[in-house]
Amino acid sequence: MTRCHIPIAKPNISERTKARVMEVLGSGFIASGDEVRKFEQAFAGYTGATEGIATSSGTTALHVALLAAGIGPGDEVITTPFTFIATSNAVLYCGARAVFADVNPATYNLDPEAIRKAAREHPKAKAVLVVHLFGLPCDMDAVIDVAAEYGLTVIEDCAQAHGALYKGRMVGSIGLLSAFSFYPTKNMTCGEGGMVVTSDNELAERCRLLVNHGSAIRYQHEILGYNYRLTNIAAVIGSTQLEDLDDFIAARSANASRLTDGLSGLSGVITPWVPDGCRHAFNQYTIKVPQGREDLLKYLEREGIGYGLFYPQPSYKQSLYKELGYGDSYCPVAEDLSAQVVSLPVHPLLDEWEIDRIIEVIGDWTPNKG
Numbered sequence: 001m002t003r004c005h006i007p008i009a010k011p012n013i014s015e016r017t018k019a020r021v022m023e024v025l026g027s028g029f030i031a032s033g034d035e036v037r038k039f040e041q042a043f044a045g046y047t048g049a050t051e052g053i054a055t056s057s058g059t060t061a062l063h064v065a066l067l068a069a070g071i072g073p074g075d076e077v078i079t080t081p082f083t084f085i086a087t088s089n090a091v092l093y094c095g096a097r098a099v100f101a102d103v104n105p106a107t108y109n110l111d112p113e114a115i116r117k118a119a120r121e122h123p124k125a126k127a128v129l130v131v132h133l134f135g136l137p138c139d140m141d142a143v144i145d146v147a148a149e150y151g152l153t154v155i156e157d158c159a160q161a162h163g164a165l166y167k168g169r170m171v172g173s174i175g176l177l178s179a180f181s182f183y184p185t186k187n188m189t190c191g192e193g194g195m196v197v198t199s200d201n202e203l204a205e206r207c208r209l210l211v212n213h214g215s216a217i218r219y220q221h222e223i224l225g226y227n228y229r230l231t232n233i234a235a236v237i238g239s240t241q242l243e244d245l246d247d248f249i250a251a252r253s254a255n256a257s258r259l260t261d262g263l264s265g266l267s268g269v270i271t272p273w274v275p276d277g278c279r280h281a282f283n284q285y286t287i288k289v290p291q292g293r294e295d296l297l298k299y300l301e302r303e304g305i306g307y308g309l310f311y312p313q314p315s316y317k318q319s320l321y322k323e324l325g326y327g328d329s330y331c332p333v334a335e336d337l338s339a340q341v342v343s344l345p346v347h348p349l350l351d352e353w354e355i356d357r358i359i360e361v362i363g364d365w366t367p368n369k370g
């Protein structure tokens with residue numbers, strides 16, 4: 001029997017997007033311009049923030065957000081080690097130090113009590129950088145309480161969470177500044193790109209300077225900035241993807257429900273938990289496999305089911321971080337999760353047959369038979 005391959009991610013690019021890209025190419029205005037401004041306004045409006053500043057990636061959006069928040073050498077930023085490396089790398093770019101706090105074993109997101117402990121032990125901490133991992137919002141009420149108690153600025157890494165809701169509020173509109181990514185595996189894409197959103201006008205102006213060599217007026221440079229600009233080409237991809245974002249999220253949600261219905265009775269895997277009051281945007285559908293994960297991975301490979309290991313180790317265990325003296329960091333929950341998680345396909349282009357095939361394959365894996 002030939003085995004089909006079901007990929008873990010697949011960007012969904014419409015004919016409308018392709019047509020708009022061709023128009024921009026034909027216009028001759030392909031670098032940063034009007035299309036970028038339109039995308040910034042539309043995306044900020046979607047999140048409920050008043051200002052959007054487009055960037056060249058989610059990583060550069062994080063860097064700009066942290067710099068605008070005043071993070072610099074000698075500062076510390078509390079964050080999670082259970083995320084993509086860009087989260088804590090952005091802290092390092094600012095010359096600051098990341099303080100790793102542990103995550104909640106059910107949500108995979110920063111545990112507010114762990115933030116509190118880190119804030120108590122690190123009086124130099126100026127900010128907390130939360131990540132809404134896999135598309136599930138953090139426990140933001142508790143995060144904001146701890147942040148207020150210790151005078152921390154709250155910054156959201158929403159790279160995986162476009163369209164996620166926390167108690168009726170879009171993620172990205174809760175912290176002082178937030179960063180999104182439009183990498184092709186995300187809930188919406190523009191190839192490579194990112195966005196900072198905020199409702200603070202002054203911070204937004206600072207972000208605009210930072211992405212454009214510190215310049216608001218041509219050849220006048222007020223501060224040290226960067227070329228982190230987005231192009232008009234990428235912006236029209238983003239604008240048209242944004243028009244489809246709610247449909248994409250509805251499809252991700254429906255796929256996740258079907259997966260959970262099919263997998264939740266199995267003894268060898270634990271399906272994702274969605275706390276009351278949250279809309280999970282399901283950028284990833286991540287199960288826990290307490291025993292025999294390597295065996296399951298081999299089996300998925302043999303059966304042509306794509307998967308991802310997000311993330312195979314906590315950030316502080318990366319060799320760069322060890323060299324930088326993070327060897328003493330220890331977050332037991334993040335360590336356990338990195339040995340247990342498996343992300344399965346949940347993207348909007350899956351059909352029901354493919355989802356049922358994923359369920360069937362995992363159901364046939366020996367530990368689930370016992």
Ligand SMILES: Cc1ncc(COP(=O)(O)O)c(C=O)c1O
Pocket residue numbers: 057058059060062083084086087131157159160181182183193194
């Ligand atoms: C949580 C998180 N933060 C930041 C980023 C960085 O985004 P980009 O790849 O667009 O630079 C990513 C992207 O993979 C991410 O998943």
